[in-house]
Amino acid sequence: MTPSARLSGAIDLLCAIQNAPRRPADATANTFFRERRYIGGGDRRTISNLVWDVLRGWRRLHWHLQNTKGDISPRILCAASMVLSGNSMEHVRQLFSGERYAQSPLTSREDIALKTLEGKELSQQKQPIAVRLEYPDWIESLLKETFGSKMPDEMEAMLGLPTLDLRANLLKVTREEALNALKRESLHATATQLSPWGIRLEGRQPVTAAQAFKDGLVEIQDEGSQLVVAAADAHPDQRIVDYCAGAGGKTLALAMAMNNKGHIVACDVHEKRLEGAVKRLRRAGVHNVERHLITVGDKWVKRRAKSFDRVLVDAPCSGTGTWRRNPDARLRLTPQDIEELVQKQAEILDRAASLVKPGGRMIYATCSLLTRENDEQISAFLKRNDNFVLLPADEMPELLPKILREKSSFSLTPLRNGTDGFFACVLKRKE
Structure with a gap:
């Protein structure tokens, strides 16, 4: 898929998620990709990454776009996420070319709103703390009950990317043997610090396509x-x-x-x-x-x-x-x-x-x-x-x-x- 087609896919997926507000996003995404089997693994990861970036930055993106006239659509949310991640307006405009599989060109309203975001970062100190740390306003008192003065630091950590953890299946292999099996498939992993069975992979790696996973040597488990x-x-x-x-x-x-x-x-x-x-x-x-x-x-x-x-x-x-x-x-x-x-x-x-x-x-x-x-x-x-x-x-x-x-x-x-x-x-x- 071209970069423009991937962006279109991300916008379509975000629309599907918004149209099913009580359904978990990962369930909607599974259905979305199952119905579009022509989308390859690499393209799925790129599309998913953009959509999950938008979901992780939902309140901050809306804060940046609060003065935008009209609805804050999945189109402008995806574009804003890209701009606030360091992409230039010129690059974003090219992705909205209106050509085959690409989104229609940015409207003047969208272009003006996005232009104001160039050079800015997603998180800003002047954002309300619940916006900056991406939690609902009403839950703040409950979080403070748990964490006290450490609440901001704990919620800051919640903004990070999750780890990809596996459990070695000791019915078939030792943890060391599982690590070696993953290494042979060019999957970079290390033993976890706390679980005696755990394995942690770096970044997003296609573990379910690995033979070690298919053979039941490892299971995905935090x-x-x-x-x-x-x-x-x-x-x-x-x-x-x-x-x-x-x-x-x-x-x-x-x-x-x-x-x-x-x-x-x-x-x-x-x-x-x-x-x-x-x-x-x-x-x-x-x-x-x-x-x-x-x-x-x-x-x-x-x-x-x-x-x-x-x-x-x-x-x-x-x-x-x-x-x-x-x-x-x-x-x-x-x-x-x-x-x-x-x-x-x-x-x-x-x-x-x-x-x-x-x-x-x-x-x-x-x-x-x-x-x-x-x-x-x-x-x-x-x-x-x-x-x-x-x-x-x-x-x-x-x-x-x-x-x-x-x-x-x-x-x-x-x-x-x-x-x-x-x-x-x-x-x-x-x-």
């Missing part, structure tokens, strides 16, 4: 997510429930930790997500997993009360810890969402807790930065359930690095740990 699994301390002789399994990322890691022995039940309320796990399980060589769809009126939980050694609850949450990866989530989140999620998390915790056998453990995790969804949720649970206690620090799994074993819970952020934002807490049912 290092923070791997550490949540490490907190479960899974063993081969155990029975484990992954209560909110989704497409099975943590289920796969649990199976690996159990050496494909014992028994795992992957539960979820979404049938398509559970179906999506099948291919991943097969590729990884996992065969100790049973899938269970939770439905309204389901008696499964009641019938299996107090029968599992571990119950992992990766609860639905605000996803604020994944804003580097999913910048569009900042735009969708509302105060009402938080209220509904906190209630849902409490209900899920109470149901899942009934599955834990005496002496067993429940691991509660979110990819949220908010205290309301994390520490406060745990405190409320313990008040409702006096048969559970926080796991003593000296019983925290040795798989975790020492800095994460100082108490029964840990929080991860891009600034402090170089991972997505995660929270995990280990609870123990009294004997």
Whole structure:
């Protein structure tokens, strides 16, 4: 594709994302490219990069364009992002040539608005802090509850590009062997600092096209997510429930930790997500997993009360810890969402807790930065359930690095740990 055609593709994709405001942008993008299989891998990456640059800079771009007459369209947002990234107006005008596959020429209104941006940077100190750090105004007090005076630094780190982390599948290879397999395919990677299974790739590399991925030697999984699994301390002789399994990322890691022995039940309320796990399980060589769809009126939980050694609850949450990866989530989140999620998390915790056998453990995790969804949720649970206690620090799994074993819970952020934002807490049912 020509540069002009790529720009047109980016504008079309951004339009599609705007037309589905409650749908995650990555899901819209997957559909967009699936319907346009003629777009090659390199072109897809270029188109996606421009669109995600716009999403990451959404509030700042609108601030720069606030005096523009008329609508702030995907056309002008993409163009503004390019200008504020250092592209000249002459180059941008050439991309809007009106020729085949190119966008129509810039209107005088668009040209004037973009011309004022030349030589400027996306971030400006005079921008309101919520604009400069790309978070909704209403969430500032909740972020300050979590981070206090460090909030600006933490949110600044959230503006960075996410890492591309993999987990070596120890059912098939050691981490060193996985690193060598990636190296043979010219994929530059290093071992992660915190997860004992983690691998980090530099920049955006086509890992899913690599034979090491196709053969199930590695799985895509953020290092923070791997550490949540490490907190479960899974063993081969155990029975484990992954209560909110989704497409099975943590289920796969649990199976690996159990050496494909014992028994795992992957539960979820979404049938398509559970179906999506099948291919991943097969590729990884996992065969100790049973899938269970939770439905309204389901008696499964009641019938299996107090029968599992571990119950992992990766609860639905605000996803604020994944804003580097999913910048569009900042735009969708509302105060009402938080209220509904906190209630849902409490209900899920109470149901899942009934599955834990005496002496067993429940691991509660979110990819949220908010205290309301994390520490406060745990405190409320313990008040409702006096048969559970926080796991003593000296019983925290040795798989975790020492800095994460100082108490029964840990929080991860891009600034402090170089991972997505995660929270995990280990609870123990009294004997």
